Amino acid sequence: MITKMEHTAIMVASMEDSIRYYSDLFGFKVRLQGSSETKEMAFLYLEEQPNMEIELIRDINPVGEYNKSGVVNHLAFTVENINEAISYYKEKGIEFLSSEPQPTLEGGRMILFHGPNDELLQLVERVKI
Missing domain, CATH: 3.10.180.10 (2,3-Dihydroxybiphenyl 1,2-Dioxygenase, domain 1)
Known part of the structure; x- marks a missing residue:
């Protein structure tokens, strides 16, 4: 198991x-x-x-x-405050794939970007309960 x-x-x-x-x-x-x-x-x-x-x-x-794109689509990281995280990582040189976070299925927010090997990465702010 x-x-x-x-x-x-x-x-x-x-x-x-x-x-x-x-x-x-x-x-x-x-x-x-x-x-x-x-x-x-x-x-x-x-x-x-x-x-x-x-x-x-x-x-x-x-x-x-190895298949370059593979079956795995992206790697996601949880953040407490997505707006603060976006600002912080923009200062570090990360270019996001959209100008604003997008809604998640559960009502949180997420944004995508590429890592140094063109891997797709995601920041996710979960719904606060």
Whole structure:
């Protein structure tokens, strides 16, 4: 039986740049980093939620082909106040895909942007109950 969501993997062009992006902008920490003959990998986590990680993968000598777009559409991050988060990340150089947050199905708000490897990322402000 499945006991938890483990990680989401992102294919990266530069491991160093990707680690810096997720660490400096969002506060992720590296739990484990290493390489084999075919891949370089790093696992990143947030201290507030250490049981869910992002796996960064850089192909060194590809064994097979990864689909660039894959089946996974985006990676979402929860924020307390989306307007404050948008302002903060705009100052850090993030360009959002819309000028304003969009409504979510449950009545919250969200906005999309691209990470350093063209991965689709999302900020979500959940409904406050």
